[in-house]
Amino acid sequence: MIMEEKTIMNTNLSVQHILAVLPHPDDESFVAAGTLAKYIAEGAQVTFACLTLGEMGRNMGIPPFANRVTLPAIRKVELEDSCRAIGIQDLRMLGFHDKMIEFEDRELLDGAIMALLQELNPDIVITFYPGYSVHPDHDATGAAVVRTIGQLAEEERPVVLCSAFSSNHEQMIGRADVTVDVTAFLASKMASIQAHRSQFQAAELVGNRVLTQEEIISRYGTEQFWTYRFS
Numbered sequence: 218m219i220m221e222e223k224t225i226m227n228t229n230l231s232v233q234h235i236l237a238v239l240p241h242p243d244d245e246s247f248v249a250a251g252t253l254a255k256y257i258a259e260g261a262q263v264t265f266a267c268l269t270l271g272e273m274g275r276n277m278g279i280p281p282f283a284n285r286v287t288l289p290a291i292r293k294v295e296l297e298d299s300c301r302a303i304g305i306q307d308l309r310m311l312g313f314h315d316k317m318i319e320f321e322d323r324e325l326l327d328g329a330i331m332a333l334l335q336e337l338n339p340d341i342v343i344t345f346y347p348g349y350s351v352h353p354d355h356d357a358t359g360a361a362v363v364r365t366i367g368q369l370a371e372e373e374r375p376v377v378l379c380s381a382f383s384s385n386h387e388q389m390i391g392r393a394d395v396t397v398d399v400t401a402f403l404a405s406k407m408a409s410i411q412a413h414r415s416q417f418q419a420a421e422l423v424g425n426r427v428l429t430q431e432e433i434i435s436r437y438g439t440e441q442f443w444t445y446r447f448s
């Protein structure tokens with residue numbers, strides 16, 4: 218595990234800037250909260266480009282405290298709280314429509330991502346693995362990121378770390394090549410997950426009882442990524 222982690226460390230001896238491009242508030246919590254917190258602790262700058270406000274989400278809190286009209290504003294505050302929990306210094310809300318990323322104008326979407334790449338010059342970009350990330354918004358976001366980065370000259374491309382979790386993903390793309398031990402950053406990660414109060418499902422975290430520290434570590438203590446190979 219530690220050796221795998223060194224692979225990125227060796228290719229990026231000092232990671233100065235990470236750009237996460239994900240479509241929904243709370244993607245950052247489950248995909249990369251620990252990894253981002255870890256790099257931030259080591260001095261990296263992190264920009265999170267959140268493409269939508271998750272305004273089509275069906276969860277309104279348990280018990281419900283949001284409705285269709287108030288949800289976007291509530292999710293925006295939750296997202297800011299989550300970023301604060303992780304330590305993310307730069308949050309960009311790009312204002313694309315939830316559940317519509319696959320239908321967005323490609324020039325607009327890719328252009329927004331290219332503008333961020335040019336402005337920030339990140340060493341690492343974190344996104345979803347196109348085709349293996351279950352939700353159409355996830356797949357379309359990952360596709361836009363690799364399409365855009367693929368346009369850069371090879372030597373200008375950041376390392377692209379993708380999250381994947383569709384049921385067939387290991388058969389198709391093999392095992393993750395980057396595993397990050399985030400146990401030291403679990404407090405930040407759990408705070409980030411719980412910041413998304415309207416989406417937070419008590420059952421997801423605790424079932425009908427409080428998870429033991431061991432269970433929390435086994436469920437949330439590592440984050441896995443696939444380095445995207447541009448062919």
Ligand SMILES: [Zn+2]
Pocket residue numbers: 240241243244352355
């Ligand atoms: Zn999502």
